[in-house]
Amino acid sequence: MPANLTPAYHAAEKRYRQANTPDEKLEALREMLAVMPKHKGTDKLQADIKRRMSQLKDQSRKAPAARQVPMWVIEKVGAGQVPVIGPPNAGKSALIARTTHADVRVAEYPFTTQTPTPAMMPFENIQIQLIDAPAWSEDFDVGWLPELARRSDACVLMADLSDARTAEAIAYIVEAMEARDVVLIGEVPDEREGFEVCIPTLLAANKREAPGALDTLLELETLFGDRFPIAAMSVEEGTGIDEFKQALFNVMQIIRVFTKQPHKEADLGEPFVLPVGSTVHDLAGKIHKEILANFRFGRLWGASGRFQGQRVGEEHVLVDGDIVELHTR
Numbered sequence: 001m002p003a004n005l006t007p008a009y010h011a012a013e014k015r016y017r018q019a020n021t022p023d024e025k026l027e028a029l030r031e032m033l034a035v036m037p038k039h040k041g042t043d044k045l046q047a048d049i050k051r052r053m054s055q056l057k058d059q060s061r062k063a064p065a066a067r068q069v070p071m072w073v074i075e076k077v078g079a080g081q082v083p084v085i086g087p088p089n090a091g092k093s094a095l096i097a098r099t100t101h102a103d104v105r106v107a108e109y110p111f112t113t114q115t116p117t118p119a120m121m122p123f124e125n126i127q128i129q130l131i132d133a134p135a136w137s138e139d140f141d142v143g144w145l146p147e148l149a150r151r152s153d154a155c156v157l158m159a160d161l162s163d164a165r166t167a168e169a170i171a172y173i174v175e176a177m178e179a180r181d182v183v184l185i186g187e188v189p190d191e192r193e194g195f196e197v198c199i200p201t202l203l204a205a206n207k208r209e210a211p212g213a214l215d216t217l218l219e220l221e222t223l224f225g226d227r228f229p230i231a232a233m234s235v236e237e238g239t240g241i242d243e244f245k246q247a248l249f250n251v252m253q254i255i256r257v258f259t260k261q262p263h264k265e266a267d268l269g270e271p272f273v274l275p276v277g278s279t280v281h282d283l284a285g286k287i288h289k290e291i292l293a294n295f296r297f298g299r300l301w302g303a304s305g306r307f308q309g310q311r312v313g314e315e316h317v318l319v320d321g322d323i324v325e326l327h328t329r
């Protein structure tokens with residue numbers, strides 16, 4: 001049932017999501033509860049907010065000196081920002097070292113990576129910004145990782161198939177993220193309920209050549225196959241890497257669109273990257289606001305057209321690989 005939440009509620013919810021301390025969070029939750037319409041459609045949300053409030057109160061009783069969590073904000077470049085998260089030793093840094101030109105440390109011992117390190121991974125005609133993140137486990141809580149994930153375009157969750165208990169480690173991370181309102185999921189639902197943020201996520205199952213890996217992979221498929229697409233690979237042997245890149249691109253739900261000028265060849269160099277479902281209007285806006293303001297019509301070559309060179313309006317929905325000629329006044 002639609003809850004018909006007010007702008008005041010959404011403003012308070014935004015404050016909640018951006019709050020840095022438990023006190024700020026509590027304050028924002030109080031406000032959300034106060035301004036929200038109280039009817040059947042919001043019962044679940046009200047209960048949810050009350051539960052979070054009591055959790056926060058519990059927490060602050062246990063740890064009176066709430067420590068500040070350091071924040072990392074990494075400038076987004078390329079087609080999307082994608083942290084690679086997972087338990088220690090899964091091969092997160094090894095994957096980044098193999099797929100990008102970055103010089104990241106790969107080590108036998110856990111917790112080598114302490115700060116997030118961005119690196120560009122080429123995929124066909126685009127670059128995806130991977131972030132090497134610290135390991136996260138029950139014994140080593142990285143408070144700012146959910147914040148990094150929340151601001152990202154997608155996540156890679158990496159499991160270690162050489163570890164028979166990797167499914168537990170993955171479940172721990174998924175739950176710990178969810179407790180901080182970050183829902184890692186393969187396909188983000190259209191209708192969002194509550195105030196969590198859903199981040200499209202690929203489960204990367206590394207070390208598939210290791211002894212016992214197949215059993216562990218089957219367990220992951222049973223437990224998480226409905227929730228995430230799974231890409232099995234061996235970074236060390238260099239197998240499954242191309243499939244991993246393709247699977248990540250699919251999870252990101254983006255399309256690549258090219259533009260051309262009238263009577264000229266299309267520029268098939270660097271595409272414009274847009275979310276799935278974007279229109280000619282969105283493309284024009286991304287190029288220049290003057291093009292948007294003076295837009296007359298487009299001509300389209302590609303899979304979304306009925307025929308090549310078809311005339312299209314602003315509302316035409318584009319697909320991956322489309323070429324668009326924009327005509328302005």
Ligand SMILES: Nc1nc2c(ncn2[C@@H]2O[C@H](COP(=O)(O)OP(=O)(O)O)[C@@H](O)[C@H]2O)c(=O)[nH]1
Nearest residue numbers: 089090091092093094106107108207234235236
């Ligand atoms: N057997 C095997 N070992 C791997 C593979 N990929 C990485 N490793 C090893 O796993 C260890 C941890 O790798 P690292 O990238 O530092 O893990 P991180 O903690 O997740 O960043 C290193 O000794 C790597 O050489 C793989 O595909 N197979």
Ligand SMILES: [Mg+2]
Nearest residue numbers: 092093112113
């Ligand atoms: Mg590492």
